[in-house]
Amino acid sequence: MNPSAGVPRITIAEAERYTGQSVRIAGWLYNLRKSGKIAFPLLRDGTGIIQCVAVKSALPEETFNAIRNLTQESSIIVSGKIRAEQRAPGGFEMDLEDIEVVQRVPEEHPYPITPKEHGIEFLMDHRHLWLRSRRQHAILKVRHEVIKAIRNFFDSNGFTLVDTPIFTPAACEGTTTLFEVDYFEDEKVYLTQSGQLYNEAAAMALGKVYCFGPTFRAEKSKTRRHLTEFWMVEPEMAYATLEDVKNLAEALVVFVVGRVLENRRQELEVLERDIAKLERIQAPFPRISYGQAIDILKSKGSEIEWGADFGNTDETILTEDQQRPLMVDRFPAGIKAFYFEPDSEHPEVVLGVDVLAPEGYGEIIGGGQRIHNLDLLVERLKAHNLPPEAFDWYLDLRRYGTVPHGGFGMGVERCVAWICGLEHVRETIGFPRMLYRTRP
Amino acid sequence: MNPSAGVPRITIAEAERYTGQSVRIAGWLYNLRKSGKIAFPLLRDGTGIIQCVAVKSALPEETFNAIRNLTQESSIIVSGKIRAEQRAPGGFEMDLEDIEVVQRVPEEHPYPITPKEHGIEFLMDHRHLWLRSRRQHAILKVRHEVIKAIRNFFDSNGFTLVDTPIFTPAACEGTTTLFEVDYFEDEKVYLTQSGQLYNEAAAMALGKVYCFGPTFRAEKSKTRRHLTEFWMVEPEMAYATLEDVKNLAEALVVFVVGRVLENRRQELEVLERDIAKLERIQAPFPRISYGQAIDILKSKGSEIEWGADFGNTDETILTEDQQRPLMVDRFPAGIKAFYFEPDSEHPEVVLGVDVLAPEGYGEIIGGGQRIHNLDLLVERLKAHNLPPEAFDWYLDLRRYGTVPHGGFGMGVERCVAWICGLEHVRETIGFPRMLYRTRP
DSSP states (O other): OTTTSOOOOOOGGGGHHHHHHHHEEEEEEEEEEEEEEEEEEEEEEEEEEEEEEEEEEOOHHHHHHHTOOOOTTEEEEEEEEEEEETTSSSSSSHHHHHEEEOOOOOOTOSSSSSSOOOOHHHHHHHHHHHHHHHHHHHHHHHHHHHHHHHHHHHTTOOOOOOOOOOOOOSSSSSSOOOOOOOOTTTEEEOOOSSSHHHHHHHHHHSSSEEEEEEOOOOOOSSSSSOSSSSEEEEEEEOOHHHHHHHHHHHHHHHHHHHHHHHHHHHHHHHTTOEEEHHOOOOOOOOEHHHHHHHHHHHHOOOOOOOTTTOOOOHHHHTTTSSSOOOEEEEEEESSSTTBBBBBBSSEEEEEOOOOOOOOTTEEEEEEEEEOOHHHHHHHHHHHHTOOOOGGGGHHHHHHHHOOOEEEEEEEEEHHHHHHTTTTGGGGGGGSSSSSSSSSO | OOOOSSSOBBBGGGGGGGTEEEEEEEEEEEEEOOOOOEEEEEEOOOEEEEEEEEEEGOHHHHHHHHHHOOOOOOOEEEEEEEOTTTTSSSSSEEEEEEEEEEOOOOSSSOOOOSOOOOOOOHHHHHHHTTHHHHHHHHHHHHHHHHHHHHHHHHHTTTOEEEEOOSSEEOSOOSTOOOEEEEEEETTTEESSSSSHHHHHHHHHHSSSSEEEEEEOOOOOOSSSSSSSEEEEEEEESSSOOOOHHHHHHHHHHHHHHHHHHHHHHHHHHHHHHHHHHHHHSSSSSOOEEHHHHHHHEEEEEEOOOOOOOOOHHHHHHHHHOOOOOOEEEEGGGSSTTOOOOOSSSSSTTTOOOOOOOOTTTEEEEEEEEEEOHHHHHHHHHHHHOGGGGGHHHHHHHHSOOOOOEEEEEEEHHHHHHHEEEEOHHHHHHSOOOBBBBOOO
């Protein structure tokens, strides 16, 4: 019945290899330009977009009419010959010979996302369909590349992946932003905010480890940097100092950006990203202390005082002259979690480091060296009003072969937003979860 | 002060490259044999275990005494020369020249896991320390290899990673086994049991996709196959049939087992795994229908009747004669979820497939072809007493360019348990979560 059933089915990404040959491609109608005698259906299949050329005089009337009457996002399988065409996006076109319409989207219920402008709420409500657009493809491909690069980096640098639990009894960074889950028979557990405490145990077993999974913050923030559910990679190293942590963070960021530039340049172009800015992401990154950062902020007119945490505006001011990520270390103990190792020379500051992305994208990495002395750690738990009993297993790590160690967390969504040059993190993940958004 | 500070610090895995050279290695004391004149500290550093040789006559008295007095899991940095030694595990020894004791575990509070046998509850309570054992290292390394292989398989076969949400408003497979979370202001969400519905949306956008993350089941089962939190990879393909799904599942399993055999043979030996059994995991896998499976079970004395789901015993009987994973397809519609495509020739069965691992390890993969016709899907939702309104966005996928499609889910922990030959899934993940276990 179908005269083209014998020809190979290929993807649009493979078109080049089949130049001059007859092939079939299964996909969806992305767009259609037409006149009385010729039609140009744009076909997308997830691997790319190809323009097909349907000439009335070369096709049975029925076939040409079926093509002319196609509606946006109708599912179709086209057959024809691949031809190199410099002017076409991608460099190839298909001379259409036959078409199988799998489902024609009816005019009465047309595809809701049209080429006209839509409001963001409408698009987010139709996220399951919005994912079909060229821009969303580009972002998701960059995200995939970022995740692949991160895993590749750690896998080839001697780190063992140890997935840390999502259900946790204890809170790592305070309890106000935790999501609570009813476990069985009146037990309560919380959704993880960080795998760090578990990572520390794993690092004492395996030397260098990382975890990489979703983490959760019940923050009532409605900013362009916040999701309630986001992915984070967290490496941890035994026998490591703040210096090692900083070097690792720097190497990771350089590697990830490099991989995206190498493999996803086309996607960055779709996103109209200024690629030159990414090409400048090379080691060494500028490194300053919190104290120096405060001085810079004051000299630029900020009213921040020593002891206060940076706000978004401070981060933007600090990075406005920077072309590379900025590393800020040695924060006042009071604004950091209980487990940070104090600086032996300046015990009022701790050996933490934040990495701030350029262009106002804010903190993408936070980490540092952890306290390895048992007594000091117990003292700090108490000072933070945390019950040492709840951390008994964690304290075991200081009882049995404790060593200096450290690590960091890098948020995937902020990293992708920065690399893609996006205003808001909501587009960096397939189905974002925010304060007022749990669907689709 | 430290005469060996200038020598390179290496890991045990790198020892071979440094044969004949003086190096430093930082790690923990795994074991210590000693006599009056010689001591053999076994050092572990997460990359391996190396035997050190400390000769009294060759060392300052203080150094030799420090070594003799070491306690299990004390953290130490040893310096000495690497020497090839065929009889040593790993093939290398270190002639110890100096030692820095970072922390000596005191005799009064010795490391709780001793070489004697411990009960499983004790070990699980000390999971954060148990991870330091050779056996747990082997399992975690295999797990890492399995996860790497899975991602590598999909990444190099044209699949795009699309992380699906953990917070979901709708249930994929019934609501009785869902964990409920308090979202903001009286909203309730559930923890995902499968990314499939989102995967279907992503597949219509990108052709071939996969998600890979933690999933949750609030099952009150206390079996050796159940965790409340486990990791699952789920591929989904547009323009695909049950046959494509089966071929993909087969290729994935062969690839993953092959990678473990290639890169983790030593770990399999630590686990005393029968490697010959894994070497037989080659395509093609035997493929039978549910109907044939019922006949086999009956012929072997089971009282199962057509229409019933397999129990663990049935799965064991079905696979007892098999050396390869067994694929069973075309199940009665009544025991499968609403979204399975019916078999056009036998509408009483649906196009689902389960892959059962050999050696009684049970189902490692479940999947199939999904319904792509809108009216049929609505009908099935109603038949399953599910409100079509709640699935409105999911139904959109059948309104706008619907195509035949399918995919599956593969559970990482069951897969690792099978490949490692473990009796219970609890050892396949760093910090398992079970009915009565949420700590450490």
